[in-house]
Amino acid sequence: MQLSWKPHHLSCCSFTFFKLVCKYLNHIMGLLDRLSGLLGLKKKEVHVLCLGLDNSGKTTIINKLKPSNAQSQDIVPTIGFSIEKFKSSSLSFTVFDMSGQGRYRNLWEHYYKEGQAIIFVIDSSDRLRMVVAKEELDTMLNHPDIKHRRIPILFFANKMDLRDAVTSVKVSQLLCLENIKDKPWHICASDAIKGEGLQEGVDWLQDQIQAVKT
Ligand SMILES: Nc1nc2c(ncn2[C@@H]2O[C@H](COP(=O)(O)OP(=O)(O)OP(=O)(O)O)[C@@H](O)[C@H]2O)c(=O)[nH]1
Ligand SMILES: [Mg+2]
Known part of the structure; x- marks a missing residue:
């Protein structure tokens, strides 16, 4: 061989x-x-839904929470929804930035099950549509996929820089937030253009999410 x-x-x-x-x-x-x-x-990964009427500033807020080199320069109204990511000191957020336009609001409920927290944005200067914002909030709170869950809700009373803006206390009264008894919630006054008030909100959200044992 x-x-x-x-x-x-x-x-x-x-x-x-x-x-x-x-x-x-x-x-x-x-x-x-x-x-x-x-x-x-x-960093622990969390899924968050960003809801609120069109033009309230949702996309502007999420954009501002990203690192400056990842921020987009021009914000356009969201079509349907968009998935965005940002990080806090100990969490990695995946945000479903939903369109607030009337014709897309019926999409929101399809993502309720996914969400471990909600960011609800209000245009504090839009007194006329505050009642619409309340209706949408109440519909969301009564949805079977949200109603019985102790899911944290962070409210941004946004556009505080505008002359017509009402205070976050007033926004909270107009939306009857004190009626939310079975979920942790917090409201922050914000100016998304300057980025003011956003960090306080994210810190609160992070604390709430970390308090939930997984
Ligand atoms: N003055 C002021 N303008 C803001 C603020 N936040 C957002 N805007 C402006 O409001 C407009 C709407 O902002 P978006 O972030 O697109 O609003 P949205 O809630 O994502 O709207 P949809 O995607 O249509 O649901 C834009 O022209 C923003 O520049 C704020 O705090 N102050
Ligand atoms: Mg948007």
């Missing part, structure tokens, strides 16, 4: 070696991933 070496032996060996290396790298990556989770280095 004659032993001979052929080039395809090498390619076969190197392929098996390559597969082994990949397998072990994968294993090590998995271990590192789990370790970073255990050490609290990996």
Whole structure:
């Protein structure tokens, strides 16, 4: 019998070696991933719904919460919805930024089950449509996918920079927020253009989400 070496032996060996290396790298990556989770280095992922009437400032708020190099320069009215991401000190947020236009509001309920928290944005200068905002809020609160869940709701009384804006206390009264007894909620006055009031809101939301044991 004659032993001979052929080039395809090498390619076969190197392929098996390559597969082994990949397998072990994968294993090590998995271990590192789990370790970073255990050490609290990996940010917990949360799904948040951003709701509110059209023109209230939802997309402007979400955009401002992203790192400055990821912010978009011109905000246009949302069609349907858009999925956005931003991070806080310990959470990684995936936000369903829903369109507030009347014709798209029936989309909201399809995402209620997904949401672990809600950001509800109000144009504090739009006194005329405050009653519409309240109707939409009440419909959402009474939906079976929301009604019995202790889901945190962060309200932004937005556009505080405008002359006609009412205070966040007034917004809270107009929306009868004190009637929400079975869910943690918080209202922040905000100016999304300057980014004022947003961090306070996100900090509150983060605390609420972290308080929920998973
Ligand atoms: N003055 C002022 N304008 C704001 C503020 N926030 C948003 N805007 C403006 O309001 C308009 C609507 O903002 P969007 O962020 O598109 O509103 P939206 O709620 O996402 O609207 P839809 O996507 O149609 O539901 C834009 O012209 C923004 O520049 C604010 O705090 N102050
Ligand atoms: Mg929008």
